[in-house]
Amino acid sequence: MFKYFTMEGVSIEDKILNLIKNSKKPLSFEEILKRLGLDQKGRKSLKKVLKSLRKSGKVLLQKGKYSYPEEDIVSGKVIPYPAGFGFLQIGEGKKDIYIPPFEMERLFGGDVVKAKVVEYKGKKEIRVLRVLKRAKKEIVCKLLKRKKFCLGMPVDENQHQTILLEGTKCQDLKDGTLVVVEIKKFPTRENPAVGRIKEVLGHPEDKNLVIEVLIRKYNLPTSYPEEVLREVESIQVDLEKELRRRKDLRDQLCFTIDPEKAKDFDDAVAIEKTPKGYRLWVHIADVSYFVKEGSATDKEAFKRGFTFYLPDRALHMLPERLAGDLCSLRPNEDRLAFTCEMLFDEKGSLLEYDIYESVIRSKARLTYNEALRLIVGDPSLENKYPHLVEPLRLMEDLYRILSRMRWERGSIDFDLPEAELVVDEFGEPVALMPYERHVAHRIIEQFMVSANETVAMHLESMEYPCLYRVHEKPDPQKVENLLEILAGLGYKVKKPSLSPKFFQKIIEDFEGRPEENLVRFLTLRSMKRAHYSPHNLGHFGLASEHYAHFTSPIRRYPDLIVHRLLKKAIRGQDINYEKTLEYLEMAGVHLSQQERLAEEVEREAIDRLKARFMKAHIGEEFEGIITGVVSFGIFVEVQEYLVEGLVSITNLKEDQYIYDEPAHRLVGVNTGKVYRLGDRVRVKVVSVDEERARLELVLV
Secondary structure, eight states, rough: OOSEEEEEEHHHHHHHHHHHHSSSSSSHHHHHHHHHHHOHHHHHHHHHHHHHHTTTTTTEETTEEEOOOOOOEEEEEEEEEEOOOOOEOOOOTTTOEEHHHHHHOOOOOOOOOEEEEEEEEEEEEEEEEEEOSOOEEEEEEEEEEEESSSSEEEESSSTTOOEEEEESSGGGGGHHHHEEEEEEEOOOOSSSEEEEEEEEEEOTTTTTOHHHHHHHHHHOSSSOOHHHHHHHTOOOOHHHHHHHHHHTTSSOBBBBEETTTTTOOOOEEEEETTTTEEEEEEEEEHHHHOOOTSHHHHHHHOOOOBEEEEEEEEEEOHHHIIIIIIIEEEEESSEEEEEEEEEEEEEEEEEEEEHHEEEEOOEEEHHHHHHHEEEEEEHHHHHHHGGGGHHHHHHHHHHHHHHHHHHHHTTTOOOEEEEEHHHHHHEEEEEEEOOOOOOHHHHHHHHHHHHHHHHHHHHHHHOOOOOEEEBBBOOEEEEEHHHHHHHHHHOOOOOOOOOOHHHHHHHHHTTTTTTHHHHHHHHTTOOOOOOOSSSOOBTTTTSSSSSOOOTTTTHHHHHHHHHHHHHHHHOOOOOOOHHHHHHHHHHHHHHHHHHHHHHHHHHEEEHHHHHHGGGGGGEEEEEEEEEEEEETTTEEEETTTTTEEEEGGGTTTTEEEEEEEETTTTEEEOOEEEEEEOOEEEEEEEETTTTTEEEEEEEE
């Protein structure tokens, strides 16, 4: 600050602040000059001081007049950007606030800070008052060797920082080696962060470190506390006792249908035709029998929230003895289950239901492809599983009835194409193949949706609290943006609506067109994110009035909570409603955050490995579709591998292009050539930035 001249022993800065603060109205520059009695020589200094006060947020300049800002103190989480600036996330539904680079100099991503909101050049930004909590004490860095010292450059979004490394250990390592750095001193405005090398991961050229880096970047647990392992090893099942109090369904013809590589089986299904329609049983692993509330295993499972599925491994919510053995509905073994039995009529209406604890014995473990082959008719499989052919075809009949009913209700099908990433034993990506979803997948999905709806409806009708899976109506502004983009694709809407049917129709109208998948993606992006809450707000995407997660307790903690609430409701247990609601509020926030983390980690792992895979295809040409248009170029999805890359505007050399933002297109100044969303193009891969998971493309 400019405190180099004073008036009567008080700095000019303090004089100005007192004057503006005590003024009943904003003051112009000339008024301040006059009231302070400054001459022409003081004019220049006053300008400098006022500029400095504005930058620090101590005064506001609006319409040429200076005023004192009202104190607006917030706390939130720092979201950094590699370019050096950041945003402060201050809560659900509240707009993030800009953090300028000079404030980011002492912050890392995830830090929780207390800050003052100021207005600078007409926009809100923050000034950090205090760091409340540091998010990380360890960070993965790339080693940068200098003559007499080494630096650590974070490989994540904290690239605005460099960490000065203690000791000489780094001199023996190759430049670019990835290391885990323990931060000893956090950065200040004057000094960089200081740290020491805690672990050497290796050099990216020597081995694939993508997953190892992500595990450390997000601090994911790779082992269980000793107390948990001891607890799990001591678990015993008293089957005779359980048979006396549960429904014995061991003779029933039920079976599991799962992906080929699945090792834990959450659900088994059974069906029979009745004079009234179809009776469906959905059996779910009774995890709550094994994981007691408040136990060490329960606390660890809650902390994790979900199983994290990575391309080369799964980081399970529950230890292997539970996830792959005791809880898993393995074929030809007696297993404890929680059953939702539903009777549907010929039109798909639910006539009656029952929810109870049971003991089952799965008669087979089918993959999705085996189930499909049995439905369509494969003699070799029919000979192996003759008893499963009729139930599977009955299941297909019921699925089509229920699916039709859901469609009439307005349920939106966001069935986007997926690519399956295949890795070898060293974690190297060796293939990218389209993942085929067919009727067998849809049968199981539909039956799980029906069970989830029934359970939520039951708890609501019993006036019991529930942890709902809620999906709110989309934001009208986002819908406007979607319709604006669709208008560029030639789609006109007379009367926009915020009903599921409206979005369902958009997707149907693009079926069979080249832009179909793009429109599905854009429509999905216009939606709000589903989350967990004790307040039933309905599920917009499924057009469902009540929905909860009940069917995957081995890999999702929310389902375990719902199981426990169901058991209490079925047994007629009294509960402290307010206390339970308070717990569900807290659990809903934590588990929604953990779900977002799991999605983020899984997506980043796949994107990075896709980029690594595409390095082998540099110089090759592919068909693509334009999925995004921005001022600096166009994003194109390579259709064969479902990988996205950027065609920079600087590489569109045949003309000078102008960005037409409202129409989401680039327009050539001389030729009038247009590149817009949904256009099919042919591209060549010219380079791959593996660290940022980015492909650089050029148009052919």
